[in-house]
Each structure stands twice: as C-alpha cells, then as structure tokens.
Amino acid sequence: MEMNGASDSEASFSYSFDDFLHGHKAQLEAASVPIQLWPALFEKLINLKFDAGNHFQIVKYEEGKGVFAIDDIDHLNEESVFLIDHAWTFSPSQARKFLENVPGLVERMAALFGSDNTPCGSEVSEESDEDEVIFENEKKERISECADVKEIDGSFPRQDSVDANLCRGANDDLQIDRLLKEIWRYAHTYTMRKKEIVDEEGMPVWYVMDEFGSLIGHSETPNCRVVPFFFTPHECAYSLLFLTKSLEKEAELCRDYVDTTVLKKNPSWRHILMYPWFGGEFDEPLERLKPTKDFFLSGRKMDDLPNEEEKTQCRKVARKTGGKLKVYSDSAQMLNNLDKVEVELVEDWHEADVIWMSKHFHDYRKLCTENPKALINQFPYESCLTVKDLLAANLQAENGDHEHPWFQTCFNLTTELPLFCNYFKEREMKGLENTWIVKPWNLARGLDMHVSNDLAQIIRLIEAGPKVACKYIANPVLFKRPDNQHMVKFDLRFIVFVESLRPVKAYVYKKFWTRFAINQFTLTRLDDPETHFTVFNYADKNKILQMQCEEFVKQIENTHKQLKWVEVEKKIYESIRGLLEAASKDDPPCGVAENPQSRAMYGVDVMLQWNNREKTDLGVSILECNFMPDCERACLYYEDFADTVFETLFLGNINSEKVITI
Ligand SMILES: Nc1ncnc2c1ncn2[C@@H]1O[C@H](COP(=O)(O)OP(=O)(O)OP(=O)(O)O)[C@@H](O)[C@H]1O
Numbered sequence: 001m002e003m004n005g006a007s008d009s010e011a012s013f014s015y016s017f018d019d020f021l022h023g024h025k026a027q028l029e030a031a032s033v034p035i036q037l038w039p040a041l042f043e044k045l046i047n048l049k050f051d052a053g054n055h056f057q058i059v060k061y062e063e064g065k066g067v068f069a070i071d072d073i074d075h076l077n078e079e080s081v082f083l084i085d086h087a088w089t090f091s092p093s094q095a096r097k098f099l100e101n102v103p104g105l106v107e108r109m110a111a112l113f114g115s116d117n118t119p120c121g122s123e124v125s126e127e128s129d130e131d132e133v134i135f136e137n138e139k140k141e142r143i144s145e146c147a148d149v150k151e152i153d154g155s156f157p158r159q160d161s162v163d164a165n166l167c168r169g170a171n172d173d174l175q176i177d178r179l180l181k182e183i184w185r186y187a188h189t190y191t192m193r194k195k196e197i198v199d200e201e202g203m204p205v206w207y208v209m210d211e212f213g214s215l216i217g218h219s220e221t222p223n224c225r226v227v228p229f230f231f232t233p234h235e236c237a238y239s240l241l242f243l244t245k246s247l248e249k250e251a252e253l254c255r256d257y258v259d260t261t262v263l264k265k266n267p268s269w270r271h272i273l274m275y276p277w278f279g280g281e282f283d284e285p286l287e288r289l290k291p292t293k294d295f296f297l298s299g300r301k302m303d304d305l306p307n308e309e310e311k312t313q314c315r316k317v318a319r320k321t322g323g324k325l326k327v328y329s330d331s332a333q334m335l336n337n338l339d340k341v342e343v344e345l346v347e348d349w350h351e352a353d354v355i356w357m358s359k360h361f362h363d364y365r366k367l368c369t370e371n372p373k374a375l376i377n378q379f380p381y382e383s384c385l386t387v388k389d390l391l392a393a394n395l396q397a398e399n400g401d402h403e404h405p406w407f408q409t410c411f412n413l414t415t416e417l418p419l420f421c422n423y424f425k426e427r428e429m430k431g432l433e434n435t436w437i438v439k440p441w442n443l444a445r446g447l448d449m450h451v452s453n454d455l456a457q458i459i460r461l462i463e464a465g466p467k468v469a470c471k472y473i474a475n476p477v478l479f480k481r482p483d484n485q486h487m488v489k490f491d492l493r494f495i496v497f498v499e500s501l502r503p504v505k506a507y508v509y510k511k512f513w514t515r516f517a518i519n520q521f522t523l524t525r526l527d528d529p530e531t532h533f534t535v536f537n538y539a540d541k542n543k544i545l546q547m548q549c550e551e552f553v554k555q556i557e558n559t560h561k562q563l564k565w566v567e568v569e570k571k572i573y574e575s576i577r578g579l580l581e582a583a584s585k586d587d588p589p590c591g592v593a594e595n596p597q598s599r600a601m602y603g604v605d606v607m608l609q610w611n612n613r614e615k616t617d618l619g620v621s622i623l624e625c626n627f628m629p630d631c632e633r634a635c636l637y638y639e640d641f642a643d644t645v646f647e648t649l650f651l652g653n654i655n656s657e658k659v660i661t662i
Pocket of ligand 1 (some may be wrong): 184401437439447449470471472474490491532533534535605607623624627
C-alpha cells in the first residue's frame with residue numbers, strides 16, 4: 001500500500017524526468033544515490049509516495065525500537081529507494097521558541113526521542129506489536145492533519161512544515177531543556193547555497209526525520225544509507241533511504257550514524273564522532289602543535305611579495321602629504337564620505353597615490369615595481385589576522401596553546417577535534433567551567449554560531465561546516481540596559497589604523513562602537529541568542545540599543561564603581577597592540593607580512609571580563625579582527641570619520657584629538 005499526496009491529474013503535470021535530472025543530478029551524484037534508483041525516486045517524489053511502510057516495520061524490543069524488514073528486499077531492485085519525511089526543520093537558535101510555542105511539538109519530539117536506539121544486532125522481541133507498524137497510518141494522519149496544502153506553480157501540492165506557524169502554549173522548561181540536549185542524537189543537517197550569493201557560504205538547516213527515519217539503528221557495517229535531498233518543485237527537503245545490501249525478512253535496517261564528510265576526511269575520528277550516541281572517554285595524551293605552513297597555505301591564493309631589495313627601494317620613494325590624492329578603487333562608500341581630503345578617481349592603478357580595495361589584493365610585487373609611490377589599504381597575508389581559524393593558528397605558540405591574556409583558548413575543530421575533546425573532558429573532570437562558543441570561520445554577523453557546554457552538540461555542529469571552538473567568556477563585565485534594566489553582555493568595536501607592522505606603528509580611533517545583548521546574562525539558557533549574542537539578524541529594531549561611546553563610559557563607570565575607563569582603555573589599547581605584534585611575528589604565510597606600501601584599517605571586537613570573583617581584576621579579550629574596507633555605520637555616526645581614515649593612513653596627518661597612538 002502506498003500514500004499518494006497528489007491525485008493522478010496533479011502527478012501528470014509537465015515536470016519530466018529530464019527536468020528532474022536537470023535540477024537534481026548534481027545532488028544525486030554528490031550523495032552517491034545509485035543511478036538505477038533515480039526513475040523510481042522521481043516517481044515517488046512527484047507522487048509523494050511514502051511507501052516504506054510496505055516493506056519495513058517499527059518493532060519494539062527490550063532496549064528500545066528499531067526498523068525491520070517485513071520481506072526480503074533486494075538492494076538492486078530499482079524500486080528500493082524510499083522517501084522519509086522530516087518531522088521538524090529547525091535552527092538551533094530558534095528551537096526553544098518553537099518547542100515552547102508549536103502545539104504538539106514537544107509531545108512528538110519526546111515520543112520520538114524517548115526510544116533508545118541501540119546498535120544493530122539486539123534481540124528482536126518475539127511478539128512484534130501490530131500497533132507498531134505505524135508509518136502508513138501515521139502518514140495518513142499527518143497528511144489529513146495538514147489543512148493547509150499549497151499548490152506551487154499550480155501543480156505540486158506541498159504541505160506546510162511543522163515550523164511554519166507560531167502560537168502560544170505553556171510547556172515544561174525542564175522537558176524542553178532535555179529535548180534540546182537529546183536532539184543532537186537525532187538531528188541531521190544540510191546546507192542551502194544560494195546561487196546568487198557567490199561569496200557567502202550557505203546557512204545550515206537542521207532537521208529531525210520522522211519516526212521511521214529516526215528509529216533506524218546504527219551499525220559500522222550498515223545495510224543502508226540515508227541522505228538528505230532537496231526537491232526543488234516542493235521547495236522542501238526529504239531524506240532518501242536506499243539499501244547497500246539486500247535484506248532478509250526480519251533483518252534490522254541499519255545505517256552508519258557517522259556516515260559524514262567529517263569521517264571520510266578523518267577516518268581515525270570514528271570513536272569521537274560516535275560520542276553523541278555512545279559516549280566515551282578521550283584520555284589518550286595528545287600533543288598540541290602549532291599548525292604547519294601547509295595549513296596556512298591550504299585553500300589560499302598566495303600573495304606575491306617584493307623581495308628585500310625592491311622593498312628597500314620602495315621605502316626611499318617620497319609620498320604625498322597633502323593636495324589631491326589620486327585614488328584607484330573598487331568601492332565608493334568611503335570615498336563618497338570624504339569631505340576635507342580631496343581625491344580624484346583614476347582608472348589606471350599605475351597612476352594612483354592610493355589603492356583602496358574591498359576585494360583581496362595579491363600583486364604586491366607588481367605594485368612595488370610598477371608603482372612604488374602608491375599606498376594600499378591591505379597587508380599581504382592579512383587573513384592571518386582577519387579569518388578566525390587562521391588567526392587562532394597564527395596566535396598559537398609552538399606547543400600549540402594560546403598564551404596571550406587577550407585571546408580566548410581556541411581550537412580548530414576541523415583539524416583539532418580530538419585535542420578539543422581531550423581538553424573538554426579534562427576541564428569537565430576538574431570541575432572547571434566548560435562553556436564554548438562554536439563559530440564558523442566563513443560566515444559573519446553571528447551566523448551559525450552556538451554557545452554550548454555539551455560535547456555531543458559541539459561534535460555534531462561540525463557536520464554543518466568548518467568551525468572553531470573558543471572558550472566562552474563566562475564572567476563578562478555586564479552593562480545595565482537603561483531600557484529594560486537587564487544586566488547584559490556587550491562588546492565594543494575599536495577601529496585601528498595600521499601604518500606598519502615591524503615594528504608596530506598603529507593608531508586607534510578614539511570613538512568606539514557599542515553592541516549589547518538584550519536579555520539578562522545567565523549561563524542557564526545557552527541557546528538564547530538574545531542573551532549570548534550582541535549581533536542580531538532580524539528586523540526588530542526596537543530591541544537594539546544604540547549608544548554613543550561617551551554615554552556608555554558614563555554608565556559603565558556608574559554601574560561598576562571599581563572601573564576607571566582611562567585604565568580600561570589603556571588595557572584595551574595594549575591588547576590591540578599585542579594582537580598586531582603577535583599576528584605579524586611569524587613570517588608569511590603563517591603571519592601577516594610587513595610591506596612598505598601597506599596601510600590598513602581593521603575593526604577589532606573586544607569584550608571585558610572579570611578575572612576574579614571579587615571583580616577587581618579586569619581582563620580584555622579580543623574576539624576578532626575584521627578587515628574593513630567600508631564603514632557605513634562609522635561614517636553615519638561621525639562625519640569626520642572618512643577624512644580621519646585617509647589623513648591617518650595615507651597623508652601621515654595624525655590628529656591626536658581623533659586618534660591615539662598605541
Ligand atoms: N569568546 C567569546 N565569549 C563570549 N562571547 C563571544 C565570544 N566570541 C564571540 N562572542 C559573541 O558572539 C557574537 C559574534 O562574535 P564575533 O564578533 O566573533 O562573530 P562574527 O560573526 O564575525 O560577528 P561580527 O563580524 O558581526 O563581529 C558577538 O555577539 C560576541 O559578543
């Protein structure tokens with residue numbers, strides 16, 4: 001028997017198998033779905049034919065539930081591909097909100113997670129309960145429950161997903177906490193990439209499969225694979241189940257829970273990747289070393305540098321200190337905001353006094369030999385400073401640890417997962433605070449970031465893309481928000497102008513920017529973005545507190561009487577200088593390179609924390625350093641900003657009222 005979500009007439013609309021291949025072939029190949037299954041898959045997708053119930057049943061046994069074959073099933077059979085629906089699609093930062101508000105979601109997830117999936121091979125109970133053959137009925141119910149069936153392009157019916165509607169309802173917080181922990185044994189991920197956004201990586205989507213998919217057991221020698229599949233006409237993802245071995249009647253269906261690219265790249269990590277399901281200890285002593293040159297070079301285009309002689313010649317060239325600057329640029333934002341500094345745009349970079357680029361520049365040698373008088377707003381290999389994983393690697397000591405007081409301990413989970421797990425477990429054993437912030441290094445604006453003290457969750461998060469884990473600042477200095485009276489975390493952005501790196505010659509713009517969290521700081525709800533982040537990607541502007549730095553200083557000194565801002569500022573400036581020195585200490589490609597023609601402006605994000613219980617010892621922590629070719633917000637707040645940038649960086653006009661030498 002099968003479930004058809006579409007009537008015959010709907011199914012016969014003009015979407016052909018060729019259309020299907022055109023839109024999905026790359027996905028099918030990437031997921032290694034055998035080619036002989038594609039026609040049946042196409043047919044099942046357009047008819048929404050969830051027919052797994054004809055071949056499998058859920059069976060309860062002593063340790064839990066599993067999925068078993070009703071008949072012999074040949075894996076070479078062209079029909080042996082089955083659709084699995086997704087019970088819940090979610091983003092981890094919004095999951096709690098949905099559990100609190102969507103009726104029935106807590107109950108469904110609790111029922112789903114309540115079963116204990118044990119590895120294949122467990123004894124099957126003699127009496128396989130009739131009631132447990134649930135897919136078919138359940139699917140019928142699901143479809144009939146779904147009152148809102150939409151027509152897309154007048155042809156395909158599509159059901160609203162469970163996360164589409166929000167409504168109020170009360171649920172037990174403890175149960176939700178438990179579900180949010182358990183979910184990392186059931187959740188899976190795929191990433192949507194939008195073709196039109198070339199530079200930005202896609203945002204990962206997490207989902208829980210329906211009861212059938214979620215109850216498939218684990219084996220290291222699996223007999224099936226389950227892969228996510230985005231079906232464009234439905235604008236919706238399903239999972240596909242296909243067999244890798246034939247099944248005999250009553251055999252248990254088992255997939256490999258860690259059949260992921262992470263495992264493919266690191267086969268020796270299997271026991272670590274299995275931790276979310278089976279736990280374990282990671283106590284092998286591992287030596288942490290600084291990443292090698294190869295690490296810094298992988299996936300990066302090398303910058304071409306002038307040799308020492310060329311640099312020496314270049315240093316002798318006289319440069320402009322006034323008058324009209326000839327500027328070659330790919331970005332007008334900053335130039336449009338210049339008032340006092342006169343500029344003339346040139347089409348040929350050979351003529352330029354200043355090269356102002358938002359795109360990465362690589363040809364420093366050519367610039368040095370063909371236009372030595374020009375200055376440019378970038379340093380070679382500055383990604384060692386501005387990209388999170390490279391910065392963390394750059395700042396590591398030879399023994400691999402981070403020893404700078406202004407930098408939080410940080411692990412690259414793509415290369416150092418075993419080390420991180422050891423470190424995590426060691427802290428756990430010692431009873432030390434163990435909250436981490438897990439950040440992708442290729443997305444900005446706080447996207448795909450997670451605060452967590454749960455090792456299982458952290459391990460699973462790397463399936464959604466490369467990440468670093470940095471020790472979370474658990475004792476931040478808090479700010480009393482005047483609008484809601486909450487004591488919230490905040491971070492500060494300082495703009496630094498770099499004139500040279502060896503030795504460091506740099507200036508900080510005296511005005512800085514403030515960013516505040518919304519909710520009262522607490523370590524109890526680590527999934528709440530409004531408590532733990534100061535950047536928000538939504539439009540509720542009312543919740544965002546804007547405050548000029550002068551007002552911020554007044555208020556923070558008022559709240560924390562032991563703080564004197566002049567002293568805090570001094571520590572911040574010392575830390576920023578420390579950052580620039582440390583980041584350019586190693587030769588390229590492992591550190592930022594000195595270059596006589598380079599000048600740069602970076603945005604340095606800083607948090608303040610208490611180093612002791614008494615709150616007398618203040619620490620400065622640098623979160624990250626951003627390359628800033630444009631500065632819309634700065635130009636909007638401070639009319640003199642663009643002029644100050646150009647005067648400081650390119651005219652050698654250091655105005656001590658606006659910038660401070662660090
Ligand atoms: N180690 C940390 N401890 C506590 N909070 C942190 C830590 N690192 C980052 N955060 C917080 O996480 C958020 C994003 O941080 P970060 O600046 O590193 O990322 P981003 O995505 O590059 O954002 P942006 O580019 O907008 O600054 C901020 O709200 C920041 O306060």
